[in-house]
Amino acid sequence: xxxxxxxxxxxxxxxxxxxxxxxxxxxxxxxxxxxxxxxxxxxxxxxxxxxxxxxxxxxxxxxxxxxxxxxxxxxxxxxxxxxxxxxxxxxxxxxxxxxxxxxxxxxxxxxxxxxxxxxxxxxxxxxxxxxxxxxxxxxxxxxxxxxxxxxxxxxxxxxxxxxxxxxxxxxxxxxxxxxxxxxxxxxx
Amino acid sequence: xxxxxxxxxxxxxxxxxxxxxxxxxxxxxxxxxxxxxxxxxxxxxxxxxxxxxxxxxxxxxxxxxxxxxxxxxxxxxxxxxxxxxxxxxxxxxxxx
Numbered sequence: 001x002x003x004x005x006x007x008x009x010x011x012x013x014x015x016x017x018x019x020x021x022x023x024x025x026x027x028x029x030x031x032x033x034x035x036x037x038x039x040x041x042x043x044x045x046x047x048x049x050x051x052x053x054x055x056x057x058x059x060x061x062x063x064x065x066x067x068x069x070x071x072x073x074x075x076x077x078x079x080x081x082x083x084x085x086x087x088x089x090x091x092x093x094x095x096x097x098x099x100x101x102x103x104x105x106x107x108x109x110x111x112x113x114x115x116x117x118x119x120x121x122x123x124x125x126x127x128x129x130x131x132x133x134x135x136x137x138x139x140x141x142x143x144x145x146x147x148x149x150x151x152x153x154x155x156x157x158x159x160x161x162x163x164x165x166x167x168x169x170x171x172x173x174x175x176x177x178x179x180x181x182x183x184x185x186x187x188x
Numbered sequence: 189x190x191x192x193x194x195x196x197x198x199x200x201x202x203x204x205x206x207x208x209x210x211x212x213x214x215x216x217x218x219x220x221x222x223x224x225x226x227x228x229x230x231x232x233x234x235x236x237x238x239x240x241x242x243x244x245x246x247x248x249x250x251x252x253x254x255x256x257x258x259x260x261x262x263x264x265x266x267x268x269x270x271x272x273x274x275x276x277x278x279x280x281x282x283x284x
Contacts, residue, residue: 050229053255056241057210060252061221064211073220080222085229 031068035075042078047089146176157183189270192219196227197267200237200259207240207256228257236263 039062043055058078065074144152154172160180161168171180199216200208208216214224231237238260242253259267 054225056246056252057255058221058225060209060254061211061214063251064209064254074214075221077220077222080220081225084222084226088226088230 028068031071035062035071038072038075038078042075042082045079045082046085049089050085144174144177144181152177152181154181154183190227192217192223193227193231194267194270194274195219196224196231197236197259197263197270200257201264201267207258209242209254209256211254213257231263232257235260236266 036059039055039058043051043058046054058075062071062074065071143150147153152172152174153176154174157170157172158180159168160171170183172183173180195217196213196219199213203212203216205212210221210224210228213219213228214221217224219227228237228239232239236259237257239255239257241255242249244253246253
């Protein structure tokens, strides 16, 4: 009886000695997985346009946070952050439910929209160039070296000091050569 | 402007470094992530803060890139204005 009691005691003592270490090791091994899971869940609840950025930023923050419990504490507040962000972006919240692959119709619609915008930009550019440059577009204002037809694509004007003539003239910002060019118009 | 927002702006304005990461700001302000990140993104939308990714590739760095925040001229101006408005209130509070 005494021998059995001694054996049980020895086993229990061995378990008591090993168990905390075993549990600690197990906990440490699970923490990275848990952190990743918590970040992913929080990121998936954030507004779609922020997800990619927040995923990397939060992983980096967790990486910089010392200690396993510190990392878990950091991650435990992330759903709160996602919730606040989604509340602040109600239009984004509507997109959350519809995040699967875009349908063929949606892709076609977005392509059509991009083409229409590009055509409108091109049309406005041609109109404005024709209006401002008139017949002597070759002589003045300076030719746009980067555009195929040598014309600046200017969509708006502002009053600036002329780089060529004295005083202020209306200048437009060329989208192609990325500089302000005189339109030849002077303020009244 | 909330006290947490002021804390964030204060940490960024008073830091000897130009830019701070989210983790640095959290450490300086003691704000938890649930409060800090919405504030940072709100301030960035208002153009009081600007942010950029740490240069380098995550695979080369061996860790995710940090995002650095810094106060814009507008943000610094607005922070100074807010502090100027708050100063008389604090003085009244302290002196009764």
